Amino acid sequence: MRQRLVVIGNGMAGARTVEEILARGGEFDITMFGDEPYGNYNRIMLSNVLAGIEDESGIFLNDLSWYAENGIRLHAGVRIDRIDRYAKMVYASDGTATGYDKLVIATGSSAFVPPIKGAHVPGRGYHQGVFVFRTLDDTRAMIRYAKEHERAVVIGGGLLGLEAARGLQNHLGHVTLVHAAGHLMNTQLNAKAGKTLQTTIEQKLGIEVVVDGMTTEILGKNAVTGVKLAGGRVIDCDVVVVAAGIRPNSAVAADSGLVVERGIVVDDQMRAVDEPDIYVVGECAQHRDQVYGLVAPLWEQAKVLADHVTGVDRSAAYHGSQVATKLKVAGVDVASMGQQGAEHADDELIEFAEPAKGIYKNVVVRDGRLVGATLVGDAGKAAVLIKAFEKGSELPENRAALLFDLGGPVAEESVADMPDEEQVCNCNGVSKGGICAAVAGGCKTVGGVMDATRAGKGCGTCKPLVQRIVEWAAGGTIEEDPAASYYVPGVPMPKPELMHAIRLHQLKSVSSVFATLGGDEDAKSKMGLASLLKMMWGEEYVDERDARFINDRVHANIQRDGTFSVVPQMKGGVTTPAQLKRIAEVAERHGVPMVKLTGGQRIDLLGIPKEKLPEIWADLDMPSGYAYAKSFRTVKTCVGSDYCRFGVGDSTALGIALEERYQGIEGPGKMKLAVTGCPRNCAEAYVKDLGVVAIDGGKWEIYVGGAAGAHVRKGDLLATVGSADEVMVLTGRFLQYYRENGNWLERTYAWVPRVGIEHLKKVLVDDAEGLAAGLDERMTASVGAYRDPWKERTEPATPGQFRTSLPLIVLPQVPVRA
Amino acid sequence: MKPIGSVHDIPFGEGRTFSVDGRMIAVFRLRDGSIRALDAVCPHKGGPLADGQIDLKQVVCPLHLNAWDLATGCSLSGQKPVASYPVRIDDDLLFLEL
Ligand code: SRM
Ligand SMILES: Cc1cc2nc3c(=O)[nH]c(=O)nc-3n(C[C@H](O)[C@H](O)[C@H](O)COP(=O)(O)OP(=O)(O)OC[C@H]3O[C@@H](n4cnc5c(N)ncnc54)[C@H](O)[C@@H]3O)c2cc1C
Ligand code: SF4
Ligand code: FES
Numbered sequence: 067m068r069q070r071l072v073v074i075g076n077g078m079a080g081a082r083t084v085e086e087i088l089a090r091g092g093e094f095d096i097t098m099f100g101d102e103p104y105g106n107y108n109r110i111m112l113s114n115v116l117a118g119i120e121d122e123s124g125i126f127l128n129d130l131s132w133y134a135e136n137g138i139r140l141h142a143g144v145r146i147d148r149i150d151r152y153a154k155m156v157y158a159s160d161g162t163a164t165g166y167d168k169l170v171i172a173t174g175s176s177a178f179v180p181p182i183k184g185a186h187v188p189g190r191g192y193h194q195g196v197f198v199f200r201t202l203d204d205t206r207a208m209i210r211y212a213k214e215h216e217r218a219v220v221i222g223g224g225l226l227g228l229e230a231a232r233g234l235q236n237h238l239g240h241v242t243l244v245h246a247a248g249h250l251m252n253t254q255l256n257a258k259a260g261k262t263l264q265t266t267i268e269q270k271l272g273i274e275v276v277v278d279g280m281t282t283e284i285l286g287k288n289a290v291t292g293v294k295l296a297g298g299r300v301i302d303c304d305v306v307v308v309a310a311g312i313r314p315n316s317a318v319a320a321d322s323g324l325v326v327e328r329g330i331v332v333d334d335q336m337r338a339v340d341e342p343d344i345y346v347v348g349e350c351a352q353h354r355d356q357v358y359g360l361v362a363p364l365w366e367q368a369k370v371l372a373d374h375v376t377g378v379d380r381s382a383a384y385h386g387s388q389v390a391t392k393l394k395v396a397g398v399d400v401a402s403m404g405q406q407g408a409e410h411a412d413d414e415l416i417e418f419a420e421p422a423k424g425i426y427k428n429v430v431v432r433d434g435r436l437v438g439a440t441l442v443g444d445a446g447k448a449a450v451l452i453k454a455f456e457k458g459s460e461l462p463e464n465r466a467a468l469l470f471d472l473g474g475p476v477a478e479e480s481v482a483d484m485p486d487e488e489q490v491c492n493c494n495g496v497s498k499g500g501i502c503a504a505v506a507g508g509c510k511t512v513g514g515v516m517d518a519t520r521a522g523k524g525c526g527t528c529k530p531l532v533q534r535i536v537e538w539a540a541g542g543t544i545e546e547d548p549a550a551s552y553y554v555p556g557v558p559m560p561k562p563e564l565m566h567a568i569r570l571h572q573l574k575s576v577s578s579v580f581a582t583l584g585g586d587e588d589a590k591s592k593m594g595l596a597s598l599l600k601m602m603w604g605e606e607y608v609d610e611r612d613a614r615f616i617n618d619r620v621h622a623n624i625q626r627d628g629t630f631s632v633v634p635q636m637k638g639g640v641t642t643p644a645q646l647k648r649i650a651e652v653a654e655r656h657g658v659p660m661v662k663l664t665g666g667q668r669i670d671l672l673g674i675p676k677e678k679l680p681e682i683w684a685d686l687d688m689p690s691g692y693a694y695a696k697s698f699r700t701v702k703t704c705v706g707s708d709y710c711r712f713g714v715g716d717s718t719a720l721g722i723a724l725e726e727r728y729q730g731i732e733g734p735g736k737m738k739l740a741v742t743g744c745p746r747n748c749a750e751a752y753v754k755d756l757g758v759v760a761i762d763g764g765k766w767e768i769y770v771g772g773a774a775g776a777h778v779r780k781g782d783l784l785a786t787v788g789s790a791d792e793v794m795v796l797t798g799r800f801l802q803y804y805r806e807n808g809n810w811l812e813r814t815y816a817w818v819p820r821v822g823i824e825h826l827k828k829v830l831v832d833d834a835e836g837l838a839a840g841l842d843e844r845m846t847a848s849v850g851a852y853r854d855p856w857k858e859r860t861e862p863a864t865p866g867q868f869r870t871s872l873p874l875i876v877l878p879q880v881p882v883r884a
Numbered sequence: 885m886k887p888i889g890s891v892h893d894i895p896f897g898e899g900r901t902f903s904v905d906g907r908m909i910a911v912f913r914l915r916d917g918s919i920r921a922l923d924a925v926c927p928h929k930g931g932p933l934a935d936g937q938i939d940l941k942q943v944v945c946p947l948h949l950n951a952w953d954l955a956t957g958c959s960l961s962g963q964k965p966v967a968s969y970p971v972r973i974d975d976d977l978l979f980l981e982l
Contacts, residue, residue, distance in 0.1 A: 123962025577915060587915060587939040589951070612897025612915070616935040616946045624946050628932040864895040871901045871932035872924065874908050 068095045071375075072156055072166035074146045074318070076100025078109055079348025079364040080172030081128050082495065086372035088136055096138045097164055099156070102201055103143035105129045110361060110493060110524055112205045113226075113394050116233030122202070127520075149322035151341065168343050168375055171330060173315035175349040175359065176200060179308050182221075184284035195290030196306045199230045211305060212237035218305035219243075219293050221281050223250040225393055227309035231273050232395045234307065242301055243267070244279040244293065246310075254391055256406040258419060259426045259440045266398055266424040266443060276301075312359055314350040329357040334383040336371040345371050354386050363387035365495035390452040390492070392445070392525040399445035401527065403455045405430045405438030413437070416465045429468045436461060436468070446471070448527045452492075481531075481538040490531055493524020498535055505539040511547040512536050553810050554595055556580070556588025561598075561809060568602060575599070575608035593618075594810035597696055597732050601805050604851040611864050620868060621855040622679055623694035625672065627879035628872050630679060632671040633693035634686055635729065638703040638721035638741075639667025645688070652685045659882040666693070666700040666738070673878035677868050680859035689854040690730070696811070697732040698739075698801070701725040702750060706743030706760070713743035715760025720790045721749075724758075724797060730852050731845075734808035734817075737801060752780050755814040756800060758793055761786070766793050770800055770826065771818025779815045782823035785831045799830050799838060802845040885972070885979040891919070892976065899934035899943065905982060909969060910934035912943060912954060920954040921969040921980055928963050 071087070071094035073080045084096060100106075106128040114120035133140040145159040155163050177198035179185055187193050195215070197208045212218060216238050220231040223245025231243045243250075249260025250267070264275050280296040284306055292302045314329040325331045325339040329352030336351065338344040348364045349357070358364070366387055373382035390403035407430060408415040414431040423443065429451065430438035435458050439451045447469060454461060454468075461468065486499035496519045504518045515536050516522045522529040553561040557579060564583070573579045576595045580587045596613040617623050622630035634649070649669055653661050659673035668691055674682060683690075692699055703721030707713035721741040731737070741758040742749035751757025753774035759767045765786055772781030784800065787793055803826070808817045818826065828834040830841075862868060870877070888902045891913065899912040901924040908924035910933045922943070926933050931947035938944070942951045942960055951960040957968035970981045 121962060586941075589937040589939040589942055589944045590949075592937055592939075610897065611895060612937070615937060619935075624935065626929070626947065628930075628935070864898065865893055866895075866900050869900060871899075871910070871934040872908060873901055873903045874906070875925075 068093050069167040070094070070165060071096045071168045071170065072164055073098040073170040073172060074149075074156065075170075075172035075174055075315075075348070075350070076102065076106055076140065076142065077172060077174045077348065078106065078127070078361055079174065079368060080170065081106035082365065083170055083172060083345075083347050083368040083371055084136075084138065085128075086368045087376055090372055090376045090378045092372065092376040094168070096136075097141070097166075098133070098138055099141045099144050099146050099158060101143070101145045102203070104202060105133065105140070105142070107202060108494070108520075108524075109200075110394070112199070112202065113229035113233060115202075116199075116205055116209065116230065116236070117396070118233075118236045119396070122206075125202075146318060149318065149324075149344075151323060151344070154343070166343075169345070170371070170375075171319055171338070171344065171346045171350060172348045173318065173350045175312035175314050177204075177308065178311040178313045180281075180310050182281050182284055182308075184286070185306075185308065193284055193286070193290060193306075194288060195286070195304055196284060196308065198308050199226055200312070208234075208305075208307065209237055215304040216240060217242070217303040218307060219301055219303040220307045220309060221293070222309035222311070223247070223275065223277070224253060224309065224311070225251065225391060227307075228267065228398075229394055230307050230309050231267075232271060232398075234305070235271065235273065238305065240274075240303075242274040242276065242303065244276045244281055244295065244301070246278070246280050248278055250275065250277070251393075251400070251402075254402040254406070255400075255440055255442070256428075259402075259406075259428070259442045262419070262421050262424055262426040262442050263398070263400060265421065270397060270424070271395075312349070314352070314357055316350055319346070319350070326352075328352050334370075334385065335374045336367055336384060337374075345375060347371050353384060356386055358387065358389065360389050360391060361495070362389055362489075362492040365489065365492075388456045390448075390455060392448065392527055394525050399441065399443060399448075401439075401441045401445045401448035401452070403439050403452060404436070406440065407438070414465070416469065418469055427469045429465065431461060431465065434461060439468070445527070449531055452527070481534050484535075490535065491519075491521040491524060491528045494520040496521035501532060501535045502539040505536055509536075510540055513547045513550070553598070554588070554591035556586070556591030557584035557595070559583065561807070565598070565602065565806075568599070573599070574603050574606055575610050576613035577610055578608075593696075594734075597734065597810070600732055601848065604847050611867075617694035619864075620676060620679055621690055621694065621858070622674070622676075625878075625880055627673075627877060628870075628875075629673045629675050629878045629880060631693070632674055632679065632682055632686075633664065633666075633668055633691040634688035635691040635725070636668035636688075637725040637729075638701055638718055640703070640718060640722060641669075648686060648688075652682060655685070656682055657882075659878050659880055664693070666691075667702050668693075668700065673880045673882070675870060675877045677870050679868055680862075683856040683859050688856075690856045692730050695730075695732060696735055697730055698728045698737045700738060702738075702740040702754070704742050704748040706741075710743055712746060713760070714762050715743050715764070715766060716790075717741040717743035717749065717758070717760055720758065720766075720793060723790070723794065727794060727849055728798065728801060730855070731801065731805070731848055733801065733805040734810050735813040737804075737814070739797070750774065753778065754781065756797055757781055758797075764788065766790065768793060768796055768800075771814045771823070773813065773815035775813075777813075777815055779819075782818060782826075784823065784826060795842065796830065798845040798849075799841045800826070802841040802848075803830060803837075806841075806844075885970070885981045887977045888980050889978050890976055891973050891978055893978075894919075897938060899936065899938065901932070901934040902978075902980075904980060907982065909980060910943075911971060911978060911980070912938050914938065914940055914954070916940060919971045919973060919978065921971040922952065922954065922957050923966045925966075926950070927959075927966055933966070 108125045111125040148157040177200045217240040218234045220243045283294040285292040316326045319330045320326040330346045332346045347367045370382045370384040373379035393400035417428040419426045425443035436454045504515045509515045522532045551560045592613040593615045600607045658671045662670045701721040701724045703718045706717035737755045739756045740749040740751040740754040742751040753772040757769040768784045769781030770784045773779045894900045894913040897915045899910045910924035912920045926945045931945045935946045936943040944951045957966040
């Protein structure tokens with residue numbers, strides 16, 4: 067009969083241990099109990115789920131089918147309450163009892179909530195609005211609640227607290243971090259590093275930080291209204307997240323008679339003291355006085371445990387881990403390991419600080435070995451240092467090389483010399499051998515290997531190394547991820563090839579492109595193809611309405627409740643009393659839920675049901691402002707020389723002329739322009755896809771590739787010209803070149819740096835390649851093909867074009883702001 | 885099966901919503917001429933699935949671009965499934981079974 071193995075705890079350590087046992091061909095009849103009602107997921111990714119970077123579905127490591135395939139009985143959502151060591155039985159919360167021959171305890175930790183008045187409501191658990199951050203359910207509940215509230219306080223300024231605070235910003239407007247110690251991350255960082263980090267967190271992320279803040283009470287009767295600190299300060303808030311540390315889940319073990327101190331005490335084979343058949347692994351284990359709160363140690367522990375319990379290597383022993391930590395907050399680099407500073411008289415401390423830039427770095431060296439390192443604000447050296455720290459390897463004579471890239475060949479360890487079992491990704495426990503196996507198994511792209519092994523998908527520090535290993539393992543035959551270069555996912559060609567094929571086969575409709583080049587029709591590729599074909603064929607384009615995204619089918623932007631917004635054209639942001647009256651009358655007559663001035667200098671009527679769009683356009687009798695399409699949008703202007711005492715050019719007139727000419731032109735991404743009357747830049751021209759700045763002497767500067775959206779970038783100077791006419795021409799030429807060469811959804815702020823401003827100057831201004839006349843001509847043809855889409859209102863283009871898609875729901879559901 | 889409308893109410897490659905016995909059903913007419921029917925309300929955040937883009941396999945919700953299999957209603961992006969309904973065309977009329 068096969069031995070019965072029972073595992074308590076279905077988290078990262080429990081599931082990993084079972085994987086290691088299976089990998090050794092362990093012949094067990096396996097039963098697992100997990101308190102959480104799921105398969106095993108990557109707990110460390112909860113920070114990314116909260117921050118909205120990762121989807122819930124992407125974090126599962128072992129889904130339910132994995133258990134079934136490996137013949138494991140999983141009792142998800144079932145707690146073990148008691149272990150009987152003598153009868154070798156475990157007793158579960160559902161009343162069942164299960165016998166074992168070998169037992170693994172992997173119960174992890176729970177969030178620690180200090181005794182704060184008001185944190186709990188007697189008999190009801192946490193006070194409404196108070197959360198901890200440990201499980202998927204915690205994360206879901208926190209997101210749901212935060213979305214409907216406004217101000218959060220996070221208690222605890224360690225790794226978890228910082229990640230929680232950053233993640234919460236994704237859901238509500240205001241976050242305060244209250245930390246009891248004198249500086250952030252005090253377990254990992256010294257005071258200087260902690261202060262530098264605090265400045266970055268406050269200034270770059272806009273999170274208010276309170277240090278030396280002891281929370282004494284959580285206020286609020288039914289739901290949270292604030293927290294009170296020792297000293298009396300009250301911080302108003304409606305969400306509280308407690309991230310004040312963790313405590314091993316060892317109560318069941320203690321109640322059952324195992325030796326428990328801070329965690330469940332184990333020997334070097336990961337067995338509980340004096341218990342030959344009970345193993346303990348992960349955060350609930352205390353080994354040589356250490357209890358770990360990170361994943362790296364548990365990968366090593368799981369290997370030793372598996373070697374021992376399967377008998378593959380009875381002498382396997384765990385000797386403890388050197389751990390490095392990294393903060394997973396985008397844009398705030400922090401890595402730390404070992405000592406925070408010199409502790410012995412002859413420890414060498416090499417330190418560099420540039421507080422104004424948010425940078426602090428140090429390394430601590432003892433007897434020629436790295437015993438500590440801290441990187442704040444620039445973690446470029448993290449991978450190298452973590453390696454030196456964990457391996458205790460030889461350090462460069464010039465210690466500064468540990469903190470900076472000093473130029474010259476960097477003494478990077480050759481990938482070929484790395485042993486196969488060496489761990490590369492500490493977050494997901496992937497070794498060099500694992501990466502090589504994926505390459506051998508046919509994955510020839512870095513992205514493919516990362517997907518297959520999860521290497522590089524945790525904190526991201528090891529990505530460069532993963533890349534080098536993949537390159538090495540593939541013997542230099544590494545492939546660029548081909549799909550990454552496709553214009554749309556459904557047709558396997560980059561844009562130039564695709565355009566060539568479209569011309570060659572005279573493909574004028576989206577369905578003909580699929581039929582000739584792509585094989586199956588692909589919903590996610592239709593919109594990009596429609597845009598490209600329209601640009602290439604102009605009036606000859608065969609317009610299939612299903613290829614358009616809903617916004618382009620009904621010429622309005624869809625809202626969260628399925629209604630639409632209407633933004634009429636208002637060239638250069640200039641309007642008239644008559645136009646304003648008309649808009650006001652329309653809004654009143656149709657009970658428009660909200661009238662708003664947009665960031666693009668025009669007026670938005672929001673919350674319009676689809677079936678009312680044609681009527682509203684007719685009543686407005688203004689052209690579309692194209693606020694819904696991947697197209698030319700607006701030209702923002704300032705008042706310029708006609709009115710402003712500083713103005714040196716008529717920016718308003720030029721802006722209106724530009725908008726009149728290029729209105730509605732579609733492209734790979736939105737095109738937003740501005741013209742400003744002097745370098746004071748009131749129309750924000752430096753940060754537009756194309757921005758024009760009047761300068762003294764009747765000249766105009768043209769900037770391209772600027773952005774102030776999700777990405778902020780000052781545009782590059784394309785040319786300085788002497789007349790408004792030249793601006794008109796160069797604008798058209800630039801936009802056309804972008805339309806023909808930009809990738810689908812690639813805004814100019816990505817495209818301009820990709821092709822390079824020098825190249826653009828050569829092609830567009832100097833006409834070094836003789837392309838200018840053709841570009842100008844094709845742009846002129848597109849301009850000629852412009853039709854105001856809002857004229858499409860008397861005759862629907864397709865049956866039911868404006869029919870509601872939610873007939874039984876009363877729209878709008880968006881709030882009415884009268 | 886009950887008649888709910890004409891197949892000509894739906895352009896090729898698009899969807900339209902019909903109310904049937906107090907329920908909203910999105911009916912799609914694929915480019916190969918076949919018909920599929922799903923609940924009209926996106927299980928993610930209530931988006932109108934009939935406004936989505938489709939191919940022969942999936943519908944992509946217009947709000948957050950999650951995708952569902954048109955035949956089974958199963959999500960292709962980790963969301964909850966939507967109900968799917970048998971439909972057929974007879975003499976250009978659409979018949980649906982709830
Ligand atoms: C209405 C408006 C906000 C407002 O109330 O002021 C707005 C509303 C939206 N913006 Fe915007 N943006 C508006 C000005 C801006 C600006 C400022 C500007 O145009 O001067 C920016 C920064 C400049 C830029 O484009 O980079 C801006 C950067 C974005 C971005 C980020 C683009 C990027 O790559 O960085 C998105 C998301 C996207 O495009 O994927 C976005 C997407 C959106 C969408 C379309 C989201 C969507 O798909 O539903 C919003 C539509 C709301 C609705 O239902 O109508 N909006 N958005 C502004 C309309 C301007 C107009 O009159 O056309
Ligand atoms: C938001 C967050 C971010 C993190 N980020 C990082 C990071 O960047 N890097 C890093 O190294 N570490 C990080 N960690 C820590 C890391 O997740 C843990 O070290 C790791 O999950 C520990 O694994 P474990 O199996 O010991 O415990 P867990 O993963 O907690 O698993 C224990 C499981 O046992 C279950 N259980 C407990 N008691 C019982 C019982 N009596 N009966 C049945 N089941 C029981 C629990 O419900 C749980 O599912 C992070 C943790 C969190 C919460
Ligand atoms: S309007 Fe723009 S900034 Fe505002 S919520 Fe929508 S996308 Fe975000
Ligand atoms: S509502 Fe459909 S994907 Fe979000």
